[in-house]
Amino acid sequence: MRRGLLAAVTGAMALAAAPPANADIANFDLAARIYTKWLYRNNDSQGLLNLGTPHPDGDDYAGDNGVGTEFELKFFGRVSKYVQGYARIQSRFGELWQDWWESGNRWYDGETNTSGESGGMNHASYIKLRGTFVRAAIPIPTIDWVTIGSSDLGMFNPWSIGKVRYIDRDNAKGIFLDGHVGDGIFSYNLAVIALPKLYVGPYWSTGLTDPNLPNPFWSADWAYGAKFTVAPSFGTFTLVSTLTNDVEIDRSDPDAVGSLYPDCTDDLGNPIVGCAKDHAVDYFSRYMNSVTTIEAQVEPLSWMSVNAFGGFSAGLIDRKLAANGVERMAGVSPVVYKDTYDFAVRARVELSDPFDIGLSIKAEYFNIGAEWNSIFGARRESDVLLTDGFLEGGQLPTLNLANEFVDFDEPWYESCIGWHGGTLVAQYAIGGFDMSAEGTYMTYNTNAQDRDVETTYPNFLHEDGFTDTDLYDYANTTDRGRDPRSVYHLNQDRRTAIAVLNARYVFDVLGGLELSTKAKFIHDLDYRSHTTASDDYTGDLLTWRGKVGLGVAPGLLVEAGAQIDRWWEKRRDGTLKTGYGDIDTAKHRAFAGLTYEFEGLKFRYAIEFLDKDQFREPRKPDQHWLVFRSKASLEVNW
Amino acid sequence: MRRLVSVIAGVAAATAAAAAIAEPVVSLKDPAGDDNGPGAYTYPTDAVYKPGSFDILSFDVDVKGSDVVFKVGVRSKIEDPWDSKAWQGNGFSLQFVQVYIDTDRKDGSGTCEGLPGMNVRFRSASCWEKVVLVSPQPKSRLQSEIGQKAAKMKAGVVIPTATRVDGKTLVATVKASDLGGKPAKGWGYAVPLQSNEGYPDSKEVLTRKVNEYAGQHRFGGGSDYACDPHVIDMIVAPGQGGADEVRMQHSALKYSCDDQDKPKVELPMVYP
Numbered sequence: 001m002r003r004g005l006l007a008a009v010t011g012a013m014a015l016a017a018a019p020p021a022n023a024d025i026a027n028f029d030l031a032a033r034i035y036t037k038w039l040y041r042n043n044d045s046q047g048l049l050n051l052g053t054p055h056p057d058g059d060d061y062a063g064d065n066g067v068g069t070e071f072e073l074k075f076f077g078r079v080s081k082y083v084q085g086y087a088r089i090q091s092r093f094g095e096l097w098q099d100w101w102e103s104g105n106r107w108y109d110g111e112t113n114t115s116g117e118s119g120g121m122n123h124a125s126y127i128k129l130r131g132t133f134v135r136a137a138i139p140i141p142t143i144d145w146v147t148i149g150s151s152d153l154g155m156f157n158p159w160s161i162g163k164v165r166y167i168d169r170d171n172a173k174g175i176f177l178d179g180h181v182g183d184g185i186f187s188y189n190l191a192v193i194a195l196p197k198l199y200v201g202p203y204w205s206t207g208l209t210d211p212n213l214p215n216p217f218w219s220a221d222w223a224y225g226a227k228f229t230v231a232p233s234f235g236t237f238t239l240v241s242t243l244t245n246d247v248e249i250d251r252s253d254p255d256a257v258g259s260l261y262p263d264c265t266d267d268l269g270n271p272i273v274g275c276a277k278d279h280a281v282d283y284f285s286r287y288m289n290s291v292t293t294i295e296a297q298v299e300p301l302s303w304m305s306v307n308a309f310g311g312f313s314a315g316l317i318d319r320k321l322a323a324n325g326v327e328r329m330a331g332v333s334p335v336v337y338k339d340t341y342d343f344a345v346r347a348r349v350e351l352s353d354p355f356d357i358g359l360s361i362k363a364e365y366f367n368i369g370a371e372w373n374s375i376f377g378a379r380r381e382s383d384v385l386l387t388d389g390f391l392e393g394g395q396l397p398t399l400n401l402a403n404e405f406v407d408f409d410e411p412w413y414e415s416c417i418g419w420h421g422g423t424l425v426a427q428y429a430i431g432g433f434d435m436s437a438e439g440t441y442m443t444y445n446t447n448a449q450d451r452d453v454e455t456t457y458p459n460f461l462h463e464d465g466f467t468d469t470d471l472y473d474y475a476n477t478t479d480r481g482r483d484p485r486s487v488y489h490l491n492q493d494r495r496t497a498i499a500v501l502n503a504r505y506v507f508d509v510l511g512g513l514e515l516s517t518k519a520k521f522i523h524d525l526d527y528r529s530h531t532t533a534s535d536d537y538t539g540d541l542l543t544w545r546g547k548v549g550l551g552v553a554p555g556l557l558v559e560a561g562a563q564i565d566r567w568w569e570k571r572r573d574g575t576l577k578t579g580y581g582d583i584d585t586a587k588h589r590a591f592a593g594l595t596y597e598f599e600g601l602k603f604r605y606a607i608e609f610l611d612k613d614q615f616r617e618p619r620k621p622d623q624h625w626l627v628f629r630s631k632a633s634l635e636v637n638w
Numbered sequence: 639m640r641r642l643v644s645v646i647a648g649v650a651a652a653t654a655a656a657a658a659i660a661e662p663v664v665s666l667k668d669p670a671g672d673d674n675g676p677g678a679y680t681y682p683t684d685a686v687y688k689p690g691s692f693d694i695l696s697f698d699v700d701v702k703g704s705d706v707v708f709k710v711g712v713r714s715k716i717e718d719p720w721d722s723k724a725w726q727g728n729g730f731s732l733q734f735v736q737v738y739i740d741t742d743r744k745d746g747s748g749t750c751e752g753l754p755g756m757n758v759r760f761r762s763a764s765c766w767e768k769v770v771l772v773s774p775q776p777k778s779r780l781q782s783e784i785g786q787k788a789a790k791m792k793a794g795v796v797i798p799t800a801t802r803v804d805g806k807t808l809v810a811t812v813k814a815s816d817l818g819g820k821p822a823k824g825w826g827y828a829v830p831l832q833s834n835e836g837y838p839d840s841k842e843v844l845t846r847k848v849n850e851y852a853g854q855h856r857f858g859g860g861s862d863y864a865c866d867p868h869v870i871d872m873i874v875a876p877g878q879g880g881a882d883e884v885r886m887q888h889s890a891l892k893y894s895c896d897d898q899d900k901p902k903v904e905l906p907m908v909y910p
Contacts, residue, residue: 029853031837076853076854076856078849078850078851078853080851081850081851084683084851084853084854086854135683145683152685154684154685154686154719155685183671184689187689231689233670236714297715299806302711303805305715305805305806350805352804352805352806352807353804356700360804360805381721429800429802429804429809430702431702431703431705431799431800431811432799432800432811433800434800434802506799506800508799508813511777511778511781512776512777512778512799549726551776551777551778551781552778553778553781554778554781554782554784554785555778555779555781555782555785556778557726557776557778595726595778597778597779597782598782598786599786599840600837600840637837638840
């Protein structure tokens with residue numbers, strides 16, 4: 001008793017001597033953020049986002065002119081040494097500063113009126129629970145953590161279950177087990193994840209709006225993932241296996257809502273043998289996608305890294321439960337409308353400055369099957385190949401790319417399904433100078449003649465020409481080139497060469513004066529139909545960009561630059577019946593930016609002028625764009 | 639054919655000569671698996687903090703012309719999960735190395751406090767004159783952070799002219815003149831590895847906290863008070879990577895939160 005009293009007094013004294021308590025030393029932390037964005041362009045669209053959802057009935061806050069603010073609050077709770085809690089609440093981003101009084105109370109279906117409540121919930125800045133998790137170090141052998149709730153799914157890989165895009169970072173929810181055996185040489189991650197009811201299946205959903213399903217059922221749709229890692233001293237070996245399973249009710253079950261046989265009789269009134277109500281409903285799989293990958297990463301020498309990757313993808317579709325999205329949605333579908341099976345292989349060798357003279361070499365071989373698909377793979381913000389590709393952002397092995405909910409200054413992603421080739425990159429760095437040169441040559445496993453793009457393979461409708469990511473529109477009213485997901489064509493016999501040169505020098509002036517340049521050339525050749533040479537496509541793309549950045553003062557960085565694009569495309573688009581037309585494109589872009597950081601405040605500003613000419617005559621009239629646009633953001637975190 | 643042979647021989651000779659010139663003036667090793675600070679620190683629980691990301695294996699200093707090149711090797715491939723290009727960064731996201739250098743080895747000379755956020759200090763006989771920041775953050779952000787949170791130390795802070803990633807190695811190039819000259823015999827080095835925190839505490843220079851319990855983006859195994867050293871791994875003498883250096887590191891970083899008046903942990907310098 002006396003010892004207990006002494007301990008209590010000692011503890012109280014220790015606490016008294018401790019520094020003043022703050023959020024860090026309570027049993028939870030709070031983190032908050034206020035983010036404001038200004039977006040302006042010389043057009044008449046109003047909103048806060050350059051490209052919103054491509055769904056025609058989707059958000060109503062996308063547009064090029066507006067300013068709005070969002071607030072976020074995160075709670076990190078330390079319940080005990082072994083239990084944590086997390087929650088994030090955030091306001092809806094869509095209310096313009098001009099939207100005074102918007103309560104989201106009413107929606108007048110687009111009608112403009114003076115009620116002050118005409119914008120709907122998208123413009124009301126309401127606070128929403130965005131994510132929660134409870135994480136516990138349960139004392140079960142080998143288990144490190146059990147997480148129940150939100151996750152960004154970053155534990156697998158982009159080929160199988162990919163890390164979700166930033167805006168979805170807390171949307172995925174499930175049960176996750178992380179553990180290890182021994183000193184971490186063997187570790188594992190297991191997961192059961194609720195499938196999003198949109199996008200992870202035929203018809204861009206797990207049943208919702210599918211015309212084949214009068215009673216779509218999505219609350220029992222799950223993905224399952226397992227990752228096993230063995231990491232001896234000489235390398236890391238990883239096996240990942242995942243399955244997405246979209247289930248629907250058995251409509252022949254008499255207990256099912258909308259059953260075909262609610263009273264167990266057929267159309268003629270005859271009793272169905274074996275049919276009986278049992279107050280339970282059977283399920284069928286509407287669509288399953290399984291991806292298994294194995295990856296070896298070894299470092300035989302201190303300056304050498306070897307990565308070998310192989311994978312198998314399978315997609316199984318029940319045509320009775322999944323309507324034909326390829327046919328009904330003009331070829332815009334995230335799945336091939338049949339069962340698919342295919343392999344992918346990638347091997348990469350990196351020599352990191354082997355001669356200690358600043359020269360590093362990377363070489364990669366890639367071969368991704370024509371019918372590979374990662375339905376729940378990474379949709380953006382990841383990159384599986386070394387090459388710069390056609391688009392600068394990254395290449396991903398899925399038809400489910402998400403080049404949406406982005407502004408004009410964000411990177412783009414393209415599908416690399418069917419790509420087969422190799423890349424060699426040389427990098428040289430010495431002092432403040434570094435440069436890299438890339439050479440890539442590839443052909444396509446998707447090359448085929450008379451491919452069925454009407455009912456089986458999605459071509460995403462717009463399949464020709466270099467993609468103009470600067471002036472993209474979903475409906476393609478501006479002839480912006482092919483959809484980055486368009487990998488299947490009626491007739492294709494294509495090969496591509498890519499060359500990229502990057503160079504940068506940093507002078508030790510003020511906060512650093514950086515000069516950088518990038519030059520890129522693509523030669524894209526597609527013989528298309530073997531029956532004629534009149535449709536043979538040749539595309540040559542030349543891009544040059546130069547940029548200067550200067551750290552003017554502590555926390556203040558300014559930059560300016562220019563970019564020139566010249567695209568020459570012979571027989572760019574058309575049909576065998578109508579013939580093909582040539583299109584040349586000239587783009588000039590001048591841009592400037594500013595970043596200022598001060599005591600936790602971050603301000604960014606970017607402005608650009610874009611002049612584009614698209615020479616299409618005589619088949620179509622020429623087009624011209626003259627665009628000024630800018631984006632600024634102010635962010636504070638505390 | 640003879641010409642080809644002579645060209646190859648020439649290239650080989652030039653390469654060998656370059657390699658000879660590039661012989662490091664300092665080359666230290668650190669054992670694998672000691673990325674646990676004083677012995678109990680654990681990584682944050684988010685998946686981006688991959689095993690080995692904060693486990694130093696080597697530290698080299700090269701002289702190349704008027705430049706000094708610092709190389710810090712870690713156990714796992716250095717990745718860029720937070721897309722540093724988007725914030726004008728240097729091609730990596732997670733690591734933050736501070737290379738403290740004692741250039742005069744004079745008692746009482748130099749700065750004896752570590753940068754804010756590290757919770758460390760140095761013995762008076764081995765305080766530092768220069769500290770090189772090997773960070774993913776752009777120079778302007780580092781200047782801003784130092785100006786606001788460590789203004790008194792500003793004269794000794796060296797921000798590299800270039801910082802990059804080479805596989806599992808962080809490479810930072812510094813002008814020798816910024817260090818007061820080329821590395822000389824007798825210089826001492828302390829190389830603690832921390833994690834880059836883009837949203838740091840208002841008094842800490844871009845460092846990630848170590849708490850009692852690990853969080854999604856907090857190291858665990860330490861203290862919620864500022865009595866624990868925020869050092870995940872470091873080089874200790876003799877810098878040969880022996881198993882005994884694990885024990886020495888744990889001993890060097892041992893801390894107590896019982897007595898708040900007790901000075902912070904003193905980081906040992908290594909004098910190669």
